[in-house]
Amino acid sequence: MSDRDGKIWMDGQMVDWRDAKIHVLTHTLHYGCGVFEGVRAYNAVGGTAIFRLEDHTERLFNSAKILRMKIPFSMDEVLAAQKAVVRENKLEGGYIRPLSWIGDEKLGVSPKGNTIHLMVAAWPWGAYLGEEGMKRGIRVKTSSFTRHHVNITMTQAKAVSNYSNSILANLEVTDEGYDEALLLDCSGFVSEGPGENIFVVKDGVVYTPDLSSGALNGITRNTIFHIAKDLGLELIQKRITRDEVYICDEAFFTGTAAEVTPIRELDRIELGKGDYVGSRGPITEKIQSAYFDIVNGRNPKYAHWLSKV
Numbered sequence: 525m526s527d528r529d530g531k532i533w534m535d536g537q538m539v540d541w542r543d544a545k546i547h548v549l550t551h552t553l554h555y556g557c558g559v560f561e562g563v564r565a566y567n568a569v570g571g572t573a574i575f576r577l578e579d580h581t582e583r584l585f586n587s588a589k590i591l592r593m594k595i596p597f598s599m600d601e602v603l604a605a606q607k608a609v610v611r612e613n614k615l616e617g618g619y620i621r622p623l624s625w626i627g628d629e630k631l632g633v634s635p636k637g638n639t640i641h642l643m644v645a646a647w648p649w650g651a652y653l654g655e656e657g658m659k660r661g662i663r664v665k666t667s668s669f670t671r672h673h674v675n676i677t678m679t680q681a682k683a684v685s686n687y688s689n690s691i692l693a694n695l696e697v698t699d700e701g702y703d704e705a706l707l708l709d710c711s712g713f714v715s716e717g718p719g720e721n722i723f724v725v726k727d728g729v730v731y732t733p734d735l736s737s738g739a740l741n742g743i744t745r746n747t748i749f750h751i752a753k754d755l756g757l758e759l760i761q762k763r764i765t766r767d768e769v770y771i772c773d774e775a776f777f778t779g780t781a782a783e784v785t786p787i788r789e790l791d792r793i794e795l796g797k798g799d800y801v802g803s804r805g806p807i808t809e810k811i812q813s814a815y816f817d818i819v820n821g822r823n824p825k826y827a828h829w830l831s832k833v
């Protein structure tokens with residue numbers, strides 16, 4: 525991914541993609557204290573636009589605050605950097621990755637005395653869990669790894685270090701042929717996917733784990749709250765057990781990368797009922813299509829969530 529044309533914004537400068545490098549003694553590389561975002565730009569009606577850019581950027585600053593890192597750029601500078609990267613790389617749509625890390629002045633667990641850095645890269649990225657998965661739904665397995673406890677790592681920070689847990693869970697189940705993992709919290713309740721929030725539908729009501737499960741406060745998750753309200757669906761945040769997922773009518777993952785991805789199977793149990801057992805359910809389909817209308821600028825109510833580049 526490093527040897528290609530393009531530009532990456534690095535500490536205030538647009539640098540050639542190939543030259544966007546850091547030293548091997550970078551503190552974050554050794555101890556995992558860093559924060560990042562995943563943002564998407566869409567080839568929307570009226571031109572390329574970044575979805576919920578302010579919300580993602582605010583979460584980036586909040587993640588840094590939680591990890592006691594001071595990003596040396598203003599919110600406005602980081603907003604502008606993300607737009608500039610999409611423009612410079614001539615992307616019509618794609619994924620944007622801002623990441624803030626601790627520099628290489630000194631090693632040792634304490635990061636004190638090190639500089640804080642920020643970069644923003646962007647590249648084209650299609651359906652995270654595959655086009656087929658978006659239509660048919662994906663096959664998920666409960667991971668043997670527990671999601672972070674809220675007082676071990678900070679679960680409301682999109683922190684680099686949180687993702688070794690995600691990687692373990694994802695590798696564990698994809699090695700067995702599943703598409704994605706589901707992680708339970710320390711008490712055994714459903715938390716989230718390695719990079720996705722989860723929703724289940726039962727008797728027309730939409731449920732998602734509350735944030736005490738250690739799930740990230742996903743921006744797509746929040747978008748689903750708005751969509752559910754618009755569709756007249758009741759949405760409840762609560763503790764969810766894994767067997768509640770087994771007997772739900774529909775389930776789906778959400779995330780900036782995953783967008784709205786139906787789940788057709790958990791632990792080899794086909795989800796759903798009637799003629800949509802083991803496939804995308806009707807409420808999921810409605811929510812998914814409302815989501816794509818919003819991100820692609822086809823719903824004027826949410827035009828304020830799209831920042832033109």
Ligand code: PMP
Pocket residue numbers: 562682690716717718719720721739740741742743744745778779780781
């Ligand atoms: N949980 C985790 C662990 C994630 O990495 C992500 C992706 N950022 C999400 C949930 C979904 O968050 P969002 O909708 O803001 O992308």
